[in-house]
Amino acid sequence: MTVAKLELSTDPALKLxxxxxxGAKLSPRAELARRALYYMSLMREAEDRIERKLYRQGKIxxxxxxGRGQEAIPVGAGLAARPEDVLFPSHRDLALYFMxxxxxxxxxxxxxxxxxGLTRGRDGNMHMGDLxxxxxxxxxxxxxxxxxxxxxxxxxxxxxxxxxxxVFFGDGATSRGDWHEGINLAAVQKAPLVLLCNNNQYxxxxxxxxxxxxxxxxxxxxxxxxxxxxxxGNDPLAVYDAxxxxxxxxxxxxxxxLIECKTFRMTGHSAHDPADYVPKELFELWEQRCPIRxxxxxLLDEGWDSPAAIEAVHARVRREIDEAIEWAExxxxxxxxxxxxxxxxxxxx
Amino acid sequence: xxxxxVEAIREGLREEMERDPNVFLLGEDIGIYxxxxxxxxxxxxxxxxxxxxxTPISESAIVGAAIGASFMGLRPVAEMQxxxxxxxxxxxIVNFAAKCxxxxxxxxxxxxxxxCGGGIHGGPYHSQQNEAWFTHTPGLKVVLxxxxxxxxxxxxxxxxxxxxxxxxxxxxLYRRVKEDxxxxxxxxxIGKASVHREGRHMSIVTYSAMVHVAAEVxxxxxREGLSIEVIDLRTLTPxxxxxxxxxxxxxxxxxVLHEANLTGGFGGEIAARIxxxxxxxxxxxxxxxxxxxxxxxxxxxxxxxxxxxxxxxLEKVRWLAAY
Ligand SMILES: Cc1ncc(C[n+]2csc(CCOP(=O)(O)OP(=O)(O)O)c2C)c(N)n1
Numbered sequence: 001m002t003v004a005k006l007e008l009s010t011d012p013a014l015k016l017x018x019x020x021x022x023g024a025k026l027s028p029r030a031e032l033a034r035r036a037l038y039y040m041s042l043m044r045e046a047e048d049r050i051e052r053k054l055y056r057q058g059k060i061x062x063x064x065x066x067g068r069g070q071e072a073i074p075v076g077a078g079l080a081a082r083p084e085d086v087l088f089p090s091h092r093d094l095a096l097y098f099m100x101x102x103x104x105x106x107x108x109x110x111x112x113x114x115x116x117g118l119t120r121g122r123d124g125n126m127h128m129g130d131l132x133x134x135x136x137x138x139x140x141x142x143x144x145x146x147x148x149x150x151x152x153x154x155x156x157x158x159x160x161x162x163x164x165x166x167v168f169f170g171d172g173a174t175s176r177g178d179w180h181e182g183i184n185l186a187a188v189q190k191a192p193l194v195l196l197c198n199n200n201q202y203x204x205x206x207x208x209x210x211x212x213x214x215x216x217x218x219x220x221x222x223x224x225x226x227x228x229x230x231x232x233g234n235d236p237l238a239v240y241d242a243x244x245x246x247x248x249x250x251x252x253x254x255x256x257x258l259i260e261c262k263t264f265r266m267t268g269h270s271a272h273d274p275a276d277y278v279p280k281e282l283f284e285l286w287e288q289r290c291p292i293r294x295x296x297x298x299l300l301d302e303g304w305d306s307p308a309a310i311e312a313v314h315a316r317v318r319r320e321i322d323e324a325i326e327w328a329e330x331x332x333x334x335x336x337x338x339x340x341x342x343x344x345x346x347x348x349x
Numbered sequence: 350x351x352x353x354x355v356e357a358i359r360e361g362l363r364e365e366m367e368r369d370p371n372v373f374l375l376g377e378d379i380g381i382y383x384x385x386x387x388x389x390x391x392x393x394x395x396x397x398x399x400x401x402x403x404t405p406i407s408e409s410a411i412v413g414a415a416i417g418a419s420f421m422g423l424r425p426v427a428e429m430q431x432x433x434x435x436x437x438x439x440x441x442i443v444n445f446a447a448k449c450x451x452x453x454x455x456x457x458x459x460x461x462x463x464x465c466g467g468g469i470h471g472g473p474y475h476s477q478q479n480e481a482w483f484t485h486t487p488g489l490k491v492v493l494x495x496x497x498x499x500x501x502x503x504x505x506x507x508x509x510x511x512x513x514x515x516x517x518x519x520x521x522l523y524r525r526v527k528e529d530x531x532x533x534x535x536x537x538x539i540g541k542a543s544v545h546r547e548g549r550h551m552s553i554v555t556y557s558a559m560v561h562v563a564a565e566v567x568x569x570x571x572r573e574g575l576s577i578e579v580i581d582l583r584t585l586t587p588x589x590x591x592x593x594x595x596x597x598x599x600x601x602x603x604x605v606l607h608e609a610n611l612t613g614g615f616g617g618e619i620a621a622r623i624x625x626x627x628x629x630x631x632x633x634x635x636x637x638x639x640x641x642x643x644x645x646x647x648x649x650x651x652x653x654x655x656x657x658x659x660x661x662x663l664e665k666v667r668w669l670a671a672y
Contacts, residue, residue, distance in 0.1 A: 086421070123452040130453070131420055137453040139445050147413025147441065154414055155421035158373065158399065165417075178440075181410035188405060342451045343487050344587065345511040 029237070030304040032079055033295055036236035037310065039078065040071035040292045041317045043095040046104065049321060050111055050125075055271045059329070060111045062124040067092030069234070069266030072291035073198050074168065075099070076239025080247060081166055086152050087135045088145045090168040091126050092198060092265075100133040104324030105331075114331045121334035122342070143173040146182030146195070153191035153250075164192040164250040166243070172203020174217050180224075183256060187224045192250035194243060195258040198233060200265035205277045218260040226256045233261030234291040237298075264289075352530045355523035357497040358388050358462075361504035362426065364534060366396055369424060372508055375402040375411055376428030376462075385430045386464055386523055408437035415459040416446050416513075424508055425459045432465035432517060433477045446513040447488030460507045461515045465493075466558055466608060467640075467656050468521040472647035478557070478609035478640075483515050484585045484618070490539055491585040493517040495560035497528050499583055502537025510539055519558040526561065542589040544596070548578035551669060552596040554619055555606040556582040559657060563606055566662045575670055585615050593619060594627050601632040602669050608657060611639040633672035638665050 026034070047066035054060040067074065074093035078100075081087060089096045097107060102118065110117030110128050118128035119137070129137030136152070139145045149167035156163045173179055174197065186193045197217045201208050214220065221228030227249065231242040239261055246257035264286035268275040299305040352360065366372045374389060380403040383390030393401045404411050408429060415425035429435045435442070442461065449455045467476035483489045490512055494500040500518065507514040545560055546567050553563040560581045567577035578596050582589065597603045603623055605616040620635040638657050646652050 119453045128453060129455065131455050136417075136420065137449070137455065141440050141444055144409075144413065144440060144445060147407075147410040148417040148420075148445065150410060151414025151417025151419075151425070152421050153417070154402075155418040155423045158418070158423060159421065178409050178413065181405070181407035182413060184405055185407055185410040185414060189402070342454065344450070344490070345456065 026304060030299075030302065032237060032240060033299050033304060035079060036072070036075050036240075037292070037295050037299065038313055038317070039075045039095045039099055040236065040295065041314050042098055042320070043067065043071045043075070044292060045314075045317050045321050046107065047094060049325060051267065051271045054111070054325070060125070061113065064125060064271035065091040065269070066267060066271075067094060067198075069286060069290065070198050070200055070263045071095060072236040072239050073196065073233050073261045073263060076236040077166055077168070077196055077243045079236070080240050080243035082163065084134065084161070084163040085247070086149075086156070086163065086165045088149045088165065088167040089135065089138060090170060090173075090198065091138055092170070092200075093168050094126065096135060097128070100130070100135045102130060102133060102135070104320055105327050108324045108328035109331050112328050113333065114328060115334040116328070116331045120338075141178070143169055143176035143179040143182070145169065146179050147185065148182075150182045150186035150189070150191055150193055153186055153193040154189050157189070157191055162192075162251045164194055164247050166194045166196060168196045168198065170203060171197060171199040171201065171208055171217055172206065172211055174220060175211055183224050183226065183258075186256045187226050190253060190255035192253075193256040194246040194250055195256055196243070197258065197260045198263055199260050200263050202265055202269070202278065204269040204273075216260055218258060221258045224256075226258060228258035228260065230260045230262060233263030234289045234294060236291060236295060350529075351527040352497050352501075353524050353527040354497045354500050354518070355386065355388055357501035357530060358504050358518060359390065359392070361501040362389065363392060363395070365505055365508045366392070366400060369508075371422060372424040372426065373400040373402065373418075374426045374428065375404050375415065377404055377406055377411075377430045379403060379428050384428060386520060388462070388464075388518070389428070408434050409441050412438035412441035412446065412461065415461070416441060416449070416457045419457045419459045420455060426508060427459065427461050429461060429463045431471075431475050432463035432479060433474045435461070435463055435479065439482070442483065442489065442513070442515070443486045447486045450512065451488060456511050457513050458511045459513050460504070461513070463515060463517050464520045465517045466519040466521055467645050467652060468558070470647060470649060470652060471520075471645070473644040476645035478517070478607070480515070480517055480585060481609055481613055481615050484615050488513070489586060490514040491517070492539055492583065493519070493557040493585065494583060495519070495522070495526075495545070495557055495581050497526055498530055499537050499543070499581075501530060502535055503539065503583065505534075506536045506539050509536070514539065517557065521558050537583070540584045540587040540589055542580055542582045542584070542592040544592070545579040545581040546577070548576040548600065550576045550600055551602040551604070551666065552578045552580060552593075552600045553604050553606055553662075554580045554582065554593055554596070556585065557608060559606045559608050562657065562659050562662055565659045566666060569659070569663065570666060575666070577666070590622055590626070593623065597623050597627045598630045601630055602672070603631070604636045604638060604662070604665050604669060606638045606657060606662060608640060610642045611637060612642050614639050633669050636665050636669055638662055
């Protein structure tokens with residue numbers, strides 16, 4: 001078999017240092033905050049274009065799900081993950097793709113159903129992955145990725161590696177049997193699995209108290225004999241720290257570790273959903289906790305960056321996205337003659 | 350010394366595990382117990398717990414974990430204790446494993462072994478032939494060996510295949526069929542039917558345990574001067590249409606036989622293809638013999654009434670011969 005060759009990406013955010021106003025060497029914490037800002041800004045802006053512009057213009061079809069307000073979770077985790085670690089994003093973790101070096105062009109082409117998209121038009125929107133970059137495509141059935149991630153983690157252990165697997169899901173997914181089966185299997189196998197829940201308090205229109213009778217997703221962990229912690233899901237550095245602890249636990253052979261990131265979904269379930277069922281006050285409350293504003297404040301308060309430098313990050317993001325959208329819009333659709341290809345391996349006969 | 354079907358599968362697994370350190374087995378009770386049908390007996394002693402993994406009762410997790418491990422370069426062979434319980438892992442199979450290559454070019458080379466079939470008084474939950482659930486899903490290879498030789502050769506091919514394979518082992522054949530196997534390493538190709546018995550007057554197209562029913566009837570009818578060709582499909586998807594059509598073009602009459610129930614069974618697909626592609630060669634309607642559309646009943650007289658057998662096949666054969 002052709003095992004996909006690992007292509008480790010160069011982190012585009014590192015380029016920020018060159019762009020930034022101060023040439024002085026930054027503390028590791030400041031570095032993290034800067035990279036977090038870049039990727040959160042990139043995710044927010046890309047998803048705003050997708051959800052609020054291109055979808056409404058009819059240029060993007062199908063289901064559109066975004067992680068508005070939850071950017072700190074994929075970004076914090078993505079910063080903690082090593083390049084060889086395997087990622088299983090949920091439908092609200094777009095930043096992970098960028099952090100693995102998947103280009104904006106590929107992502108917008110994917111959303112527009114173009115041949116240059118990650119799935120060549122075979123699947124749509126956030127349903128994408130690339131094994132060479134160790135990022136596994138979303139499985140549409142909620143929580144189905146947990147057993148698969150458990151198996152990937154078992155394989156890493158089998159191979160004697162100290163890499164770990166990160167699997168992402170929402171609060172609603174934790175009601176499915178697959179979630180429980182996957183964690184239980186990983187727990188008895190002591191497989192190196194980091195479980196990241198974005199508890200955004202709604203699953204589609206269903207609030208948490210109709211989803212589960214315990215107060216926290218973390219409360220489910222003791223039933224599997226694994227540790228869990230609750231993290232501030234709107235602070236990328238808090239998520240990063242929790243992931244570091246979780247990954248260290250998993251890397252040293254202790255098995256899975258669950259992180260529940262408390263956050264809020266700052267939009268509808270998908271682009272067609274006005275979310276009338278969410279009380280306005282909740283949106284207002286959580287707007288105050290916007291992870292992007294928070295990291296900006298931190299950068300300023302600590303004296304790590306100037307307002308101008310922060311604005312430069314957003315400007316750069318907008319520029320990159322403008323360019324990628326234009327490129328994707330002008331890229332070709334897949335050729336229908338390829339319809340039958342790729343169901344099975346093509347054998348030379 | 351003749352090798353039984355169950356030994357043949359075990360030997361196939363053993364040889365592949367010896368050949369390739371990435372091959373490992375997972376499933377319920379496959380280690381110390383050797384599997385509900387003892388297919389994996391002795392393998393734990395030889396390969397250890399790292400490569401023979403006893404899992405919780407979690408079919409979805411077993412299938413899902415096999416997919417995940419396959420992404421990392423391993424070659425998982427997962428056992429469903431009974432094919433009936435494959436339904437608990439259904440979503441992982443049809444919605445993920447089957448679609449990975451097509452969706453995002455991520456092959457999932459795994460084998461799902463599923464002990465299937467009736468005739469062992471297993472009742473509704475331990476007797477099913479549910480292959481049609483999966484033949485309707487593009488991206489899955491569905492293999493059902495009928496002989497010890499094919500069982501070994503096909504399990505080896507399945508493990509080496511770069512796509513997901515569902516490998517249906519018929520429980521009633523495990524210890525009932527045996528034969529001398531070729532020496533050493535051999536494989537049987539997936540996607541190729543075999544002419545189990547040559548004949549001139551009628552084709553019986555079948556697979557799995559029913560191959561032996563067809564062979565029995567063919568032997569009986571030989572004495573009456575009717576020469577029956579028995580086609581053992583061995584693989585349903587991808588289907589070896591050529592072998593079926595070549596046989597029908599020669600004999601001009603065809604019966605499709607399977608143990609699964611009639612409606613929506615794979616026999617309908619075969620009958621349709623024969624009719625579409627060899628109509629002008631036919632001297633009669635394409636008949637089907639299958640189980641009736643009920644769950645598999647438990648009580649012996651009921652189960653006997655349910656399963657296709659030589660008696661029921663003889664009736665069809667005589668009717669079609671006279672047509
Ligand atoms: C098994 C399954 N049932 C239903 C759906 C449809 N669906 C898609 S997302 C979703 C809600 C998921 O909620 P949650 O897991 O909390 O994640 P969130 O969307 O809030 O991030 C539902 C019901 C699905 N994808 N899979």
